[in-house]
Amino acid sequence: MKRHAMIDKAVECDSGVWSFDQACDVLVLGLGTAGAIAAIAAGRQGMRVIGVEALTHMGGIGTGGGIHHYHWGTTGGLQDEVDQRCQDLHAQYCSVDPDDFHPDVKKYVLEDLALEAGAALLYGSVISAVFVADQCVRGVEIMTPQGMTRIETRFVIDASGDAHAAAMAGCAARFGRESDDYPQPFSFVRGEQRANGALHGKNFDAGYVDPRDPADMSRATVFANAMHAQEQYTEKDPIHYIAPQMGLREGRFIIGEDTVTFADVINERRRDDLVMQTWSHHDNHCSDWAFESDASQDWAVVADLFRRGQVTDIPPGIFIPKNWDGILIAGRCVSLDHDSHQGIRMQRDMQKFGEICATMAAQAIAADVPAKDLPIEPLQQALMHSGCLPAPEERLQPLPWLTDKQQIKAVLAEQSAGEAIWACRRLGENIREDLWQWAQSSELNVRRHAAYALGLLRDERVVPILEDIVATNETEMPMTHNYERRQHRYAAVYLLGVFAQASSIPALIETLRMVEDNAVSASQLLMALLRIADANAEHRATVLEQLRACFSVQCTHTMTIWNNKAFPKEMHQYFRITIKRFADSWGLSWDLDLQPLDRREALMLKS
Amino acid sequence: MQDTCYETAIIGSSALGLGCLLSRPENSILIEASASICPEWSQSFYPGTDWDTWDTCDNLQPTAAALLAELRQRQVLTGHGLQVSALAAQCFKALRDSTANYRFLSVVTAVEDAGDCYSIHILNAGGHQQLRARQIIDTTDEAVTLPQQAVSVQSRAVGMQLQIGGEPMAATAVTDAYHLHPGAFASEATLQYHVAPDTDWITARRQLHDFWINRPSELRAWNCVSVATRFSQRVTALGSIKENWHHLPGCNTANAIQAFNQGICAAQSMEVLA
Numbered sequence: 001m002k003r004h005a006m007i008d009k010a011v012e013c014d015s016g017v018w019s020f021d022q023a024c025d026v027l028v029l030g031l032g033t034a035g036a037i038a039a040i041a042a043g044r045q046g047m048r049v050i051g052v053e054a055l056t057h058m059g060g061i062g063t064g065g066g067i068h069h070y071h072w073g074t075t076g077g078l079q080d081e082v083d084q085r086c087q088d089l090h091a092q093y094c095s096v097d098p099d100d101f102h103p104d105v106k107k108y109v110l111e112d113l114a115l116e117a118g119a120a121l122l123y124g125s126v127i128s129a130v131f132v133a134d135q136c137v138r139g140v141e142i143m144t145p146q147g148m149t150r151i152e153t154r155f156v157i158d159a160s161g162d163a164h165a166a167a168m169a170g171c172a173a174r175f176g177r178e179s180d181d182y183p184q185p186f187s188f189v190r191g192e193q194r195a196n197g198a199l200h201g202k203n204f205d206a207g208y209v210d211p212r213d214p215a216d217m218s219r220a221t222v223f224a225n226a227m228h229a230q231e232q233y234t235e236k237d238p239i240h241y242i243a244p245q246m247g248l249r250e251g252r253f254i255i256g257e258d259t260v261t262f263a264d265v266i267n268e269r270r271r272d273d274l275v276m277q278t279w280s281h282h283d284n285h286c287s288d289w290a291f292e293s294d295a296s297q298d299w300a301v302v303a304d305l306f307r308r309g310q311v312t313d314i315p316p317g318i319f320i321p322k323n324w325d326g327i328l329i330a331g332r333c334v335s336l337d338h339d340s341h342q343g344i345r346m347q348r349d350m351q352k353f354g355e356i357c358a359t360m361a362a363q364a365i366a367a368d369v370p371a372k373d374l375p376i377e378p379l380q381q382a383l384m385h386s387g388c389l390p391a392p393e394e395r396l397q398p399l400p401w402l403t404d405k406q407q408i409k410a411v412l413a414e415q416s417a418g419e420a421i422w423a424c425r426r427l428g429e430n431i432r433e434d435l436w437q438w439a440q441s442s443e444l445n446v447r448r449h450a451a452y453a454l455g456l457l458r459d460e461r462v463v464p465i466l467e468d469i470v471a472t473n474e475t476e477m478p479m480t481h482n483y484e485r486r487q488h489r490y491a492a493v494y495l496l497g498v499f500a501q502a503s504s505i506p507a508l509i510e511t512l513r514m515v516e517d518n519a520v521s522a523s524q525l526l527m528a529l530l531r532i533a534d535a536n537a538e539h540r541a542t543v544l545e546q547l548r549a550c551f552s553v554q555c556t557h558t559m560t561i562w563n564n565k566a567f568p569k570e571m572h573q574y575f576r577i578t579i580k581r582f583a584d585s586w587g588l589s590w591d592l593d594l595q596p597l598d599r600r601e602a603l604m605l606k607s
Numbered sequence: 608m609q610d611t612c613y614e615t616a617i618i619g620s621s622a623l624g625l626g627c628l629l630s631r632p633e634n635s636i637l638i639e640a641s642a643s644i645c646p647e648w649s650q651s652f653y654p655g656t657d658w659d660t661w662d663t664c665d666n667l668q669p670t671a672a673a674l675l676a677e678l679r680q681r682q683v684l685t686g687h688g689l690q691v692s693a694l695a696a697q698c699f700k701a702l703r704d705s706t707a708n709y710r711f712l713s714v715v716t717a718v719e720d721a722g723d724c725y726s727i728h729i730l731n732a733g734g735h736q737q738l739r740a741r742q743i744i745d746t747t748d749e750a751v752t753l754p755q756q757a758v759s760v761q762s763r764a765v766g767m768q769l770q771i772g773g774e775p776m777a778a779t780a781v782t783d784a785y786h787l788h789p790g791a792f793a794s795e796a797t798l799q800y801h802v803a804p805d806t807d808w809i810t811a812r813r814q815l816h817d818f819w820i821n822r823p824s825e826l827r828a829w830n831c832v833s834v835a836t837r838f839s840q841r842v843t844a845l846g847s848i849k850e851n852w853h854h855l856p857g858c859n860t861a862n863a864i865q866a867f868n869q870g871i872c873a874a875q876s877m878e879v880l881a
Contacts, residue, residue: 006734055641056836064836092820094770094830103836108816111809123808126714128730143716143730147754162732188642190692193770193834199832218711221642226703228696233682235792239692240768241833244643244650516621596670 001138004168005129009212011170012174018131020139020152024050024120026361027140027153029127032060033347034330035159036110037354041078042157042385043117045362050151051114051121052142055245058110058121060161062347063103066189066201066243070099072280072309073348074396077355077388085109097198129159130168137169137326146549155361155371156327159354162211162251162335171321173252175212179291181607182208182600183250184284185561188224191240199240203247204563205285208600211251216599221246227567249285249332249345256335257372258317262295265312265340268398273376274313276352277391277396280343281307285562288571289487290494290523291578296339297487297494302452303425304418304488310343311396316379317356317372325370330357355388365491401426405434412438412449418488424453433456441467448474448492455495463499466492471507474592477521479514481558481568490524497528500535504528509546519559526575540586547579552592573597577604612724613708615877616740618715620644620745621857625698626870627744629670632707636727636738640714640751644702646837647748647858647866649695652766652797653839654688654788655862671868674701678864682791687714691768692789694863718743718752718852725852727752742851742877746870748842750854757855759843765811765834766798767819771795772828780825784818787826796829799839811838 002013010217026042028035031053039058047268051058061067075083084108086101093102120146129141131150139152158165158517162558167173176182185205194200206224210216228242263269265282273528282300286292289301319328319336329335330353332345359382364371383389402408403421408431411420424431431453438450439462448469454462469475493511496504512525526547533543557571578590581604583590596602613636617624620639628637643650661667661675674697678684682691702709713731720726724739745752748760764786771794780787786799800818803809812834819831844855855873861864 008736009733057812089820094832102831104831107834108812111812115809121809126730128735143714145749148716164732168734190696193832195777197770197830212732214710214713214733214736217732218709218713220697221711222703222709223695225642225644225699228692229700230693230696231681233690233693233791235794238690238770238790238792239696240770242643242649242692242695244641244836246642313820406643563870 001131001133003129003141004132004170006168011168018139018150020150022050023152024048025154026157026358026364027052028157028159029165030158030160031058031121032062032159032161032330032331033062033350034354034357035092035157036060036114037078037082037351038157038159038330038358039119039168040110040117041355041358042115042361043114043119045358047358047365049117049119051098051119052125052127053121053123054126055263056123057107058114059103059106061245062101064106064245065104065241065247066191066241067203067247067347068096068103068106068199068201070348071346072283072353073346073366074277074279074352075348076390077352077383077386079348079351079429080387082106082109095196095198097194097200099169100198100200102199120480127164127168130156130165132169135324137165137324140165149551152367154326157330157354157357157361158327158333161248161331161333163254163329165330166254166321166327166333166359167252169324169327171324172255174255174337175252177292178603180600182210183338184286186249187247188227189243189247190228192237192241193240201243204565205561207561207569208598209248210599211248211308211479213599226381227564230565233541246535250338250341252333253331253336253341254321254329256329257316257320257322258315259335259337260314260335260340260344262293262320262339265310265343266295266299268311269313271313271315272316274389275316275379275383276314276349276358278312278314278344278346278349279309279348279396280346281309282342284342287485287520287559287561289490290524290527293339294498298456299422301487301494302456302491303422304416305422306487308418309399311398312340312344314344316356316374316376318358319353320359320371325372328357328360328371330354343603352388353385356383359383393478403427408448409438412445412453413446415445417449419443421449421453421456425456428457432459436461452491452495455491458498460499460501463496463501463504466496467504467507470496470511473511477511477560478518479521480516481518481560490521493524493528497531500532502532502536502539505532505539507545508532512550517556517558519557519569522557522575523571526578531580537586540588544579544583544588544590548592553577570597574601577601580605612739612741614740615742615744616725616738616754618743618745619857620711622698622863623855623857623860623870623873624744624746625702626671626867627746627874628709628870629701629705630871630874632705636708636740637708638715638727639709639711640712642711644695644698645863647839648863649691650835650837651834652691652768652833653764653799654691654790654797655657655683657861657865658671658684658689658876661864666872668868668871670871671864674867684789688789688791689863691790691797693791698753710854715751717754720849743853744873744877745848745852745854746857748840748856750845750856752852753848757845760804761841761843762801763804763806763838763840764801765815766839767798767800767815767831768833769796769798769829769834770832772830786862798826801806805839
């Protein structure tokens, strides 16, 4: 058996004979959204449970993180009992809005249920090392307020949010979006009251952070919390609390025996081996969609479906690190990709993740098999019994799509036509020529939306129409900084980047020249031009020359992140670094001054 | 990180620790396990006492006087009391605007005497790390730089942030069970519910919950908007642990400004030592 510890961000292993101070069946690392439910569920299934938590309470982001509000997700299972018990107590504490809960009531209820289930709780405790033999996690070393303790366990349920135990063990992981390796923005919440007296967690994005990097986490803690400072604190708008926990949306994704990808989500893949379903929209908090994946932009920018609900079937393999035993992953760090994660991270769904992992651990221990060898039927039966997995006839079905061509054309004529645009993508060849006809229409909406739909079908005939849309700024892209989150107006620009035809360069350059300080407009135009130059070597030098002219002045390009107008992000250095990365890959020089404004930009420059 | 030897490592982001850090930002580093600042006030909701005696205090250092004035000007501190969360926001802002070194979300796991300095082992998102410092000022209640719990807790309370449901009312009451402090505004108050000094969080939360559900009639008009995540407590300060290694718990002062001031004074005396 080896002791695996993280030393300065790298895993180091020590061989030796190790002894343990105590033993349990299931050790739950992190008693947050998923871990709290995992500890209760495992205890109820007869497991000897030890729960380890860095803070002094259970509940994670919903309690200590101040997000005491359910946003999408699916009800069912053990969480319903928790929520009902919270509802019964709210009147004694403070009123909350529907779909909200009082964080301190939930802390109390979760703890009460965990103790009732026989779980031992170690607060103020963090993981120091894991013990591994034969690709199986056998125990953990925990730093508690009383000192270090070693615990032998049959299963670790890693609900630490960033998969600390799995990372120490050496489980493979992925991280961030492809363009700059960074996750979604994070938040730091403060407690306020609404006019109706209901307790409310004021949430806003505070910037970007790499949860794996201690210096970056420390910086983010200080800078985000300083954003709560006000000129004046008044009785009308008091701060009841500042959340003691950072609101991280995204971190490591452990690569599992199975993975749910964004392709699974948007293609509505149904699975026989599902153990639950999730329900959410594509809740990506980025403002700079130009740097997101094509699939994400097809969905949210071209088809404008940011708010459309998505049902996703979840298989058990996303909770099992690939080729590992003795460890299960619960929480946001399960096996997803950056895009699928945007809709598979809601609190209700994460609570179910905890219940599923507890059930998998209990069944694997009872059958004495690795979790990956668990037969699916008993697992599904147990989860249907608890209500975590609905019975087949009660399962969520994806929202219906338009299929009738005349109905589709009618919706394409409307101002908001995303449903029809994506319906065309689904129909593919069956509607391609109709779309081409409609794209010649004199009706503005029909012409434009048909062109976007053809763009989703990657039909190059549409390029001149898209170029015309951009050249005339038909979609009214803003040129000065404003709090504009409607990405659909960039559909034509993005698609021109996808088609990457040199003929589009003049329209894009001309429009970029008109942008004053709007970073969102600048980012889409910039990326389209870089993609075109990337695909057309003979135009690279010219494009770079034009970009040099656009970005050489003392320009500012400002981007507002979600709900945070007071602290907009300056993007001009990010843009310059992005250009340099392309220029480097082309073997061309980019001589503009580069001064990274944050860690993300510094890493981009280094890479 | 290992290569840097700081003059002083300040353990704990208490108001005392912050005062110490901001007095000598360039060659000190603050190490804090949590994501909070001044947690002995901001996360315990204990507003402190004796706020009105500071203007005439001889020992008030200019930086502390400036912070006190700012808290008053921004209505963090009013004639009624203190908004503890706003205090934290202002202190984070002061830290952001400084040149100080800090490492939040980092747990101290051990301290070793390395001859001419101390080697401080910390555990955080990057795993185990070490840094070196010639002096240590441990401002945590628990003296986390020592391997075992060595601090004796003299008194302990768990706090609640309250908001009035109807017309504001006098928010001062002292009983054997609790102490009700007025907030910065008439609609706010903080309750400090007394528990035995050795009470853990599970027991304290249960006792507080039972008390609150069955609370006396004079508290019925109040809503609980938040429960503290730190105890407010008094502990036995260990003072000098070894040469250049001190335990000065920030929780033992009357209020945050006194603690901040004490931190500045401690930094000045350390400079003499250095």
